Amino acid sequence: MSPRVLFCPWSAGGGAGYTGRALAAAARLDGRFECAFGPSGVARMVAEGGHRMIGEPAGDTAPEVVPAFLPFANVERVFAVTARYYRPRVLSEHLRRDLAAIDEYRPDIVVTDMQPTAVLAARLRGLPLVSIADTDFLDPSPNSWMPWSCAPPTALLPHPSALDAINSVATGLGLDPIGSVPELLWGDLTVVPSSPLVEAPPPAPPGRAGPVYVGPLYWDPPGAPYLPRAAAGTRRVYVSIGSGGMVTDTALREVLAACDRPDLSVFLSAGFQRRDWLARHSNVELGGFTGITGPITWADLMVNHGGYSTVIAGLLHGTPQVVLPFMSEQEANGRLFLADHGAGLVARTTRVEQDGRIRYVNRHSGDTDDPVVPAADLRLTIQEALDDPTLAQRADYARDSLTRLRADADLAELFATLLR
Structure with missing residues (x-):
């Protein structure tokens, strides 16, 4: 036995x-x-x-x-x-x-x-x-x-x-x-x-x-890895920002608005939560809990929440990443595992005062009291990641290990x- x-x-x-x-x-x-x-x-x-x-x-x-x-x-x-x-x-x-x-x-x-x-x-x-x-x-x-x-x-x-x-x-x-x-x-x-x-x-x-x-x-999940569709001549972006427990509709709307461009094919892993309004973007293919391997090997860029397994999977496959964190450990994963190595960008960081007050710092628009990153700022960060060839080169710093x-x-x- x-x-x-x-x-x-x-x-x-x-x-x-x-x-x-x-x-x-x-x-x-x-x-x-x-x-x-x-x-x-x-x-x-x-x-x-x-x-x-x-x-x-x-x-x-x-x-x-x-x-x-x-x-x-x-x-x-x-x-x-x-x-x-x-x-x-x-x-x-x-x-x-x-x-x-x-x-x-x-x-x-x-x-x-x-x-x-x-x-x-x-x-x-x-x-x-x-x-x-x-x-x-x-x-x-x-x-x-x-x-x-x-x-x-x-x-x-x-x-x-x-x-x-x-x-x-x-x-x-x-x-x-x-x-x-x-x-x-x-x-x-x-x-x-x-x-x-x-x-x-x-x-x-x-x-x-x-x-x-x-x-x-x-x-x-069991079965062959799922490979998303892509329109000819477009860059491929895999969006995976968690199973839904910590992601508000407001934040997700800004992410999809930032990706609403004809030069991008987007695959969104929507996790366990069904949101009917997600289907309104014509360049976005929706998936449920599809697993990581297929979409991550398909993508030119990952936009993710900084979840540990997602970030490590991105490093395994050498895929550049933009991290949009919804909690502190996710921000740390983006900062320490990616940004410090030139392997990814963090769309929004935090600054904490001695008394516990938090300031949010968007990558392109700077300090704010609003924890939700606006689509305009995210659009610039995504474009920055796609335009930087060194990001793709450094994204595989840990692949061999x-x-x-x-x-x-x-x-x-x-x-x-x-x-x-």
């Missing part, structure tokens, strides 16, 4: 990228493990990937109204604000959910991608833990998701501490307290789906090994070492 792996990806406020990484990891286990997903996974993606989902999904803990930009300074602020894990009652309910899934499925290994209650559940059951993580999940710096900020994290989002609630619940069940939330996200095996050329490893806490880089983990790590990393063998 094959050993069992239970994947528990983060899902509060969306979660498609995290579930997609878990599905990609499951595919790389080469059939040596039986895989299932805990109740925090995105159900429709898990079903399409052909895996069983264990337990009852938790209710939606995301805020009903999402701001146009979310200034998370670090992973603890995400837990506190998005999942409300500053409330021990909410944390305990999600821990109960994950424990029930473990007790039903009886896995040999638990895998988390930023889901802290799955970590606590695995520790309580004495199971090996694999953590899939961006390096900023693991960095205990106060502004690890927003390193340009000089403000205290709670000045940006003044919710109570999730660390206090996590330690209260953990110690009440006999687990040791942690000094920081990132400490919780170091597993017995910690996997970074990237390359140290893109993001350097943070130091591991005492008793934990450093991270293992395995190259990109992103998931395409990411390709080699993806080919050489034996994820199944890494998992198997935890059971020996």
Whole structure:
């Protein structure tokens, strides 16, 4: 009988990228493990990937109204604000959910991608833990998701501490307290789906090994990669700004207006949210959750939200990118992984004052209080990216490293070492 792996990806406020990484990891286990997903996974993606989902999904803990930009300074602020894990009652309910899934499925290994209650559940059951993580999940710096900020994290989002609630619940069940939330996200095996050329490893806490880089983990739905259409003589632009959880209609209208040009063929991955008005642009082909590989190899330029998997996929394929971020980590991905290497442009950055006030800085029109980038500014940024041949040359700075790590990393063998 094959050993069992239970994947528990983060899902509060969306979660498609995290579930997609878990599905990609499951595919790389080469059939040596039986895989299932805990109740925090995105159900429709898990079903399409052909895996069983264990337990009852938790209710939606995301805020009903999402701001146009979310200034998370670090992973603890995400837990506190998005999942409300500053409330021990909410944390305990999600821990109960994950424990029930473990007790039903009886896995040999638990895998988390930023889901802290799955970590606590695995520790309580004495199971090996694999953590899939961006390096900023693991960095205990106060502004690890927003390193340009000089403000205290709670000045940006003044919710109570999730660390206090996590330690209260953990110690009440006999687990040791942690000094920081990132400490919780170091597993017995910690996997970074990237390359140290893109993001350097943070130091591991005492008793934990450093991270293992395995190259990109992103998931395409079953079947041949989808290749969009293109009119003759046009430049090809792939627009992918998330599954819909953080993207307002206002922002998306500006993006499409910026791309409404006869010299462009545009493919828009609209994610899970259906918006009928999207069909009104004649040069735009609409797609749902089509996967990344086909559109990204088709495109001359990607316009994306700065989601981790999307940016890393762009670097793997050497495709220039324009990043339009809707939260701080997306902005950091655009700044650090792309702009600092000349591999892409960030359409709008932020400047944070000591008291937590945020100013938005559009690439071409400058300072503003409006977090939505106007179409005129986006049009100039897109044209700048298409006109700059050095951007395309530098877009593949990490391609060789990411390709080699993806080919050489034996994820199944890494998992198997935890059971020996």
